[in-house]
Amino acid sequence: MNRQDRGDRVIMRRPRIVIVGAGFAGYSAARKLSRLARGAADIVLLNPTDYFLYLPLLPEVATGVLEPRRISVSLPATLPGVRLVLGEATGIELDRKWVAYADPEGGSGELGYDRLVLAAGSVNKLLPIPGVAEHAHGFRGIPEALYLRDHVTRQIELADSADDPAQRQARCTFVVVGAGYTGTEVAAHGALFTDDLVERHPGLRDQPVRWLLLDLADRVLPDLDERLSTTASRVLRQRGVDVRTGTSVREATPDGVHLSDGTHVPTRTLVWCVGVRPDPLVADLGLATNHGRLVVDEYLTVPGHPDVYACGDAAAVPDLTRPGEITAMTAQHATRQGRLAARNIAASYNQGVRRTYRHHDLGFVVDLGGPQAAADPLGVPLGGPLAKAVTAGYHLLAMPGNRVRTAADWLLNAVLPRHTVQLGLVRAPAVPLDTATPELPRTP
Template identity: 65%
Template structure:
């Protein structure tokens, strides 16, 4: 309608969506009559890489890893809800707010940064009995659940029940699964020390993956370094093995072994957000096809970035960028600038990915890192890892640093609050952010 502002709508407030909104704000500071709207399921940006530390009570308060979108993006309007339908022929989208009301939103430019969701494999019982670690509720639930299992074991009389409650199975030896499994023994040891009834009780942590090694995407030297840390802590690393079936009493492994347990942490990976499949655009392996400027072919006013998009990797012809936080962050920033360019502010540029390395926190004084492709392990990698997270966090840096210091100097917290129940956090829970 005449007189309406030019509206840019961003779907998703994770790494890509948040950075897109921030870049747009900066590019359009002097522009009048342009409105930026971000549609997100929560009112915060979630820093996913620190969720394993939330689950292990290293980061005490989950709010440390969340940043308020309205506070961090002044001038950007937040539409709280989940996008359910796109109508590109009408320049409209529909979303449902947390109370179930349906809204329609007009746009002149659209950035799809819907991110990804937990990948569920067609394995009997997984959806009912496993829990993921890609959301605040999931991480908090896992923390409470682990504490509860140890406490129930301490109160139990049956040796078989104690063994099952003190057995924890982590499925997936990628970044998240490896960090959860590495943090786990340190956490359960801290809880167990407070229960004399469990003196001499064996606590098992198992890490499963069909791949031949942990962190299969990394340099073999760093994979071996992580493997040594895990085994030194007593983690049973079972490569070439996964779950055949999950039950209320335990898991059947593909090796034929049955492991009695009450805890299955599902860290297998992610899939593009379901919105992508119903968007009506061309996809590649479930991700939206875009050109090198992040625009969707045939739809010059619609851009996509992050886990939801198959962005061509110009440094590896024929390949697309990985579904991790590093490319999502930079793609989001470029998408914001290119949308601004399409409105007459700046020049559109192509996305060219340069891998800056990775960091994996293994708990305690251990980590594995590859900054600028220099392989590091041990305390040096730990310093690099902590420094990277502090720089990458868009807020709450001091709070996170204080939690790390307190964890090093004081006993680990082991209180379960019971605020999140099991039924509230199935492993299919979706998260508006991108995978790391």
């Protein structure tokens, strides 16, 4: 507690803890702090939206399996004792201890803090490839998922009415760049989605629908165990996905992509899943970075600023299990780092003892749509329906809310045909690839 003397009175002021960002790291930090503080601190969460997005299930939103609200967990409803401020951080003054922000309606404000948690997360990673920024779309937020669902549906419908065979083929060709988690799941789910769409358009029964998955690595899921990669590759190829390793985009144009192997692929769809980069807010701080991520010590504090903590994708957290390396940008790390930041902040107020971050992976899950998945819980490689059950169970346990509704949608999708209509809610100009806020549609 902070003390303020006014005459003969001593007023105890609750310390203010400001958390920037409500992704996996920020949400976990806020939730843990609310339980530890028990009203003894003013916990403020600054975020552009009023929900936590469970990002791993975003491909199912893009392909009509889940509705967007299933993976959007309300912040006010699940974070008691935490005050939500809607806005995006625009600057941080470390000496004055305040955070400047812009609200959704164009206003601005400032938040003073006693402790600061930087969990701004990440945005789409850009590469200097001609035409990509203009013609590709990322996959980091609900607006992008809704746009992709409408766009893919629209391409199939327009192909059905097109007389030109070349145009039909271009509209029925979908290119995904990046064969990591996101790209692999988007291609796997997308192939099933277009199969359902084509069934509703008899004129396309004889029209091949192509999905291409590109990556410069020598295999899909290059950062995971090779056995998971093998399972994912087999499922993708069984669904007709053209997996091209050692290949990427050399140039993107309005009517197709030129690949690094010299071929040209006519298409109207380019999904950019090559990875992520820290939120631009990190670079604006003027502090030391490592691969664009804010340098912190093993306690998640910023050197020279003991009242500032950073975690998740925005932070270069030392990996104590692999000396000299930093932790990967995964939801597992972000969640655990957020909790540790909360504990160490509590320890700074003499509640508990601060700890270093040390984490051992318990395994990974990759949802491939339908009854297929790849998983290695505790290092045991699984595939097929058993892996699917493990994957679904993991996601339901990891989600901080909406579990029953999500499970109900999965059950309905298993017995009923999925909805395949375009709502027209998000158009291409609203979801540019080069954006610092993929969670918000841009106003053209």
